Amino acid sequence: MSAFKIATWNVNSLKVRMDHVLEWLKTTNPDVLALQEIKMQTTDFPLDLFREAGYSAVVSGQKTYNGVAILSKQTARTDTIVTDFPGYADEQRRILGVEIDGVFVLDLYVPNGAAVGTDKYLYKLIWLDHLKNYLATLINKHQKIIVLGDFNIAPTDEDVHEPELWRGEVLVSDKERAAWQSILSLGFIDCYKKSPVGDTKYSWWDYRQAAFRRNLGLRIDHIVANTMMANHLQGCEIDKTPRAWERPSDHAPVIASFIF
DNA sequence: ATGGTGGTCCCACCA
Numbered sequence: 373m374s375a376f377k378i379a380t381w382n383v384n385s386l387k388v389r390m391d392h393v394l395e396w397l398k399t400t401n402p403d404v405l406a407l408q409e410i411k412m413q414t415t416d417f418p419l420d421l422f423r424e425a426g427y428s429a430v431v432s433g434q435k436t437y438n439g440v441a442i443l444s445k446q447t448a449r450t451d452t453i454v455t456d457f458p459g460y461a462d463e464q465r466r467i468l469g470v471e472i473d474g475v476f477v478l479d480l481y482v483p484n485g486a487a488v489g490t491d492k493y494l495y496k497l498i499w500l501d502h503l504k505n506y507l508a509t510l511i512n513k514h515q516k517i518i519v520l521g522d523f524n525i526a527p528t529d530e531d532v533h534e535p536e537l538w539r540g541e542v543l544v545s546d547k548e549r550a551a552w553q554s555i556l557s558l559g560f561i562d563c564y565k566k567s568p569v570g571d572t573k574y575s576w577w578d579y580r581q582a583a584f585r586r587n588l589g590l591r592i593d594h595i596v597a598n599t600m601m602a603n604h605l606q607g608c609e610i611d612k613t614p615r616a617w618e619r620p621s622d623h624a625p626v627i628a629s630f631i632f
Numbered sequence: 633a634t635g636g637t638g639g640t641c642c643c644a645c646c647a
Contacts, residue, residue, distance in 0.1 A: 384647080409647085411637070435638050437646070484647055520641055524647095560646095578647090579634035622635080622647080 375606075376473070376630040378404040380593055381518040382481070382576075382623035384614070386410040386441075389621055390418060392614050397425055400611070402627060403445050404472055406479035408522045410439035417441065434465040440481050440521070446473040454478075457502040458509075466499075469510075475601070476514040478507075480521035485542045491544060496524070500551040511559050511598060519560065520595040522576075522623065525552045527562065531591035533574065543592060560596040561606035563628040572610040576623045584615055595628040604630045 373533060379402040383389040397405065405427070407440040410417070414433035422429055427443040432455045442448065454469035456462065483499050486492035525548045529535035538544045547585065556562065574589025583589065595608060606629040615624045 388636070409636090486647085579636095581633075583634095619635090 374632050375482075376404075376475070376604075376632065377627060378406075378407070378475075378477070378518055378595065378630075379625050379627040380406045380479070380522070380595060381625035382408040382522040382593060382621060384409050384411070384621040385621065386412055386418075386439075387416075388619065390421065392617055392620065394421065394425055396611075396614055396625065397427065397443075398528060400625075400627065401607065404477060405443040405625075406468075406477065406520050407441045407443065408439075408479065408481035409437075410441050412439060417520075423563070430468060430470050430505060432465045432468045434463075438465045438481055440465060440468040440479045442468055442470055442472070442477060442479050443573045444472045445593050457506045460502045462499075471514075471628070475497065475516040475518055476510065477521045478510070478521075480519065480520060484524050485548070487542050488540065488545050497551065497622060500548070500555075504551065504555050505615055507555060514598075515597040517586075518595065518601060520626070522629075523552065523594050524592050525549065526590045526592050527552050527565075527594075532616070533588045533590065538590075543590060548606075553558070556596070559599055560601065561602035562607075563595040563597055563602070563605055564601075564610070564626065566590070567605050567607045569607035569609040571572045572612045572624070574612075574624075575610050575626055577615065579622050587597040591627050593623055595602050595626055596630070597630075601630060604632055606631050
């Protein structure tokens with residue numbers, strides 16, 4: 373029997389959140405941690421500090437915005453790194469795929485979309501369409517697949533603190549939810565939906581209006597697994613502890629545990 | 633009606 377623990381965390385600037393990430397790694401001890409919004413160039417990534425903590429890293433960085441990275445205890449297969457959807461040129465560093473310990477891990481920072489009807493919303497829908505097409509090819513290529521990250525979509529009203537207030541807005545709109553469903557339809561399972569652990573339902577709380585204290589949150593950070601992986605899922609938990617720390621990210625980490 | 637970044641010492645952009 374062997375365990376595999378994988379997590380995702382939108383850190384909203386790794387430079388600011390470095391102490392939080394190191395502290396959280398020490399207590400949680402995941403095999404893999406997918407980071408989003410590192411907001412730094414690949415050359416600035418603190419590889420040495422993570423190495424001291426027992427992790428190697430694969431990084432697709434960008435100055436100021438976006439940027440994704442995957443930390444892992446096991447060494448990643450660097451010959452399998454993916455940083456773009458095939459045939460879709462995008463300057464924004466939002467995807468990072470790599471095989472680790474026989475599992476293809478795809479880290480996503482889905483565009484936020486700003487507001488329904490804007491150019492950014494359109495970019496989000498086009499981006500999600502490319503994602504779906506890419507996942508359709510992936511699912512035939514790998515036995516074990518985990519797709520995780522900040523999806524910027526709350527799949528159902530259960531994932532929203534006040535659905536009536538959010539109706540039709542970005543993050544919950546029908547088109548975004550349809551894109552989410554079409555991805556699951558390819559053969560992926562929402563780990564939290566299948567096997568929730570603990571009572572934390574949301575993964576993101578706005579910095580404004582004391583949203584965290586009032587638990588006005590949304591579940592927009594997800595871990596999805598192909599059926600082969602999902603058959604070995606033990607549980608999925610959202611850890612809101614670091615959201616209560618000083619100078620936190622607005623997102624909480626999500627962790628899925630598997631056993632083989 | 634907060635917080636992060638980056639170019640200018642307050643403001644624009646993004647979430």
